[in-house]
Amino acid sequence: MRTGLYIHIPFCLSKCPYCDFYSVRYSRTRAEGYAAAVIRNIRHYGEKYDTVYFGGGTPILLYEHIGDILRAADIAENSETTVEANPCAVTPEIAARLAEAGVNRVSLGVQSMNAGELSFLGRRHTPAQVRAAFASLKAAGIENISADMMIGLPGQSETDISGTALTLAELGARHISAYILKIEENTPFARQDIALPDDDRTADLYLYTARELERLGFAQYEISNFALTGYECRHNLKYWRCGEYLGIGAAAHSYYKGKRFRVPPDIGAFTAAGAQDTVVTDEDPGGWEEFAMLKLRLTEGITFDEAARFGKTEELRKNAAGLPRNLVSITERGVNLTLEGFPVSNAVIGRIIY
Numbered sequence: 247m248r249t250g251l252y253i254h255i256p257f258c259l260s261k262c263p264y265c266d267f268y269s270v271r272y273s274r275t276r277a278e279g280y281a282a283a284v285i286r287n288i289r290h291y292g293e294k295y296d297t298v299y300f301g302g303g304t305p306i307l308l309y310e311h312i313g314d315i316l317r318a319a320d321i322a323e324n325s326e327t328t329v330e331a332n333p334c335a336v337t338p339e340i341a342a343r344l345a346e347a348g349v350n351r352v353s354l355g356v357q358s359m360n361a362g363e364l365s366f367l368g369r370r371h372t373p374a375q376v377r378a379a380f381a382s383l384k385a386a387g388i389e390n391i392s393a394d395m396m397i398g399l400p401g402q403s404e405t406d407i408s409g410t411a412l413t414l415a416e417l418g419a420r421h422i423s424a425y426i427l428k429i430e431e432n433t434p435f436a437r438q439d440i441a442l443p444d445d446d447r448t449a450d451l452y453l454y455t456a457r458e459l460e461r462l463g464f465a466q467y468e469i470s471n472f473a474l475t476g477y478e479c480r481h482n483l484k485y486w487r488c489g490e491y492l493g494i495g496a497a498a499h500s501y502y503k504g505k506r507f508r509v510p511p512d513i514g515a516f517t518a519a520g521a522q523d524t525v526v527t528d529e530d531p532g533g534w535e536e537f538a539m540l541k542l543r544l545t546e547g548i549t550f551d552e553a554a555r556f557g558k559t560e561e562l563r564k565n566a567a568g569l570p571r572n573l574v575s576i577t578e579r580g581v582n583l584t585l586e587g588f589p590v591s592n593a594v595i596g597r598i599i600y
């Protein structure tokens with residue numbers, strides 16, 4: 247298997263009040279210098295890839311540069327090439343540009359098809375713009391469209407969730423990521439008095455969302471990710487299966503040549519440097535704990551053969567057997583969390599690993 251290429255584009259038009267990702271306000275000049283630095287780094291590593299993922303930030307803001315960036319990389323035929331996009335940024339012209347550049351998957355930051363929820367989340371787009379974005383992408387030949395949706399909003403009902411899920415399915419989404427809203431420190435939401443649903447209610451909304459998406463044909467394959475058959479995100483699967491990927495850009499993370507490292511969150515330094523600065527992190531990518539923690543996020547779980555590589559087969563079997571059957575499933579093949587185990591995954595995975 248080739249390496250995955252992650253390109254971090256830390257520019258946004260404005261800051262959403264719940265977001266704690268590293269990003270700065272977009273400017274055309276800064277973006278040009280940044281794209282040139284991305285290309286320099288791609289040449290510097292000279293690696294071969296079979297998945298590419300432009301994440302952010304708002305990567306679609308650099309749509310004019312995506313073709314040049316992809317041409318600089320050695321990308322296998324039939325690769326998966328994803329760009330994250332805000333729905334209001336996707337015009338028919340930009341969608342055509344992306345398709346021409348070789349992009350074959352777009353991940354839309356929809357969050358909701360409910361105007362009130364979008365306004366609460368401070369998003370710049372409307373439900374009508376989401377519909378237009380789907381139409382533009384499909385007209386350009388990009389059928390592999392993923393959409394993010396947000397659950398656990400104050401006062402959100404099951405009806406609100408099913409409305410968004412059903413509309414996304416009808417619009418032709420092939421993949422849906424459902425994330426639970428969290429109030430992160432140092433965000434505008436953290437300074438407001440926002441009453442999120444309590445843990446039990448959030449877990450109920452999560453279970454409802456998962457069942458509703460399954461009913462619509464989206465099979466769950468990871469805690470937050472659901473896909474029609476064959477549309478699981480190949481790039482993100484590399485993360486959870488401990489495959490290698492190289493991250494390029496300010497604040498990008500990598501697991502490359504057996505090491506985990508990150509690039510400091512400094513656009514100026516990244517743009518000025520000939521090759522990006524990297525800081526090796528202290529995680530142990532070859533270790534059982536990290537492997538098990540990532541694999542148990544997937545519905546496929548861990549096989550006993552995989553555990554045997556770490557000498558952990560018996561420990562895995564014994565620890566899992568000590569947990570309630572509604573949270574963990576033990577088969578001949580291995581161990582996986584059940585749907586009801588996912589909302590309490592931190593506690594359950596901790597009990598399995600330690």
Ligand code: SF4
Nearest residue numbers: 258261262265302303
């Ligand atoms: S949620 Fe996305 S668009 Fe909003 S500020 Fe964060 S990275 Fe930018």
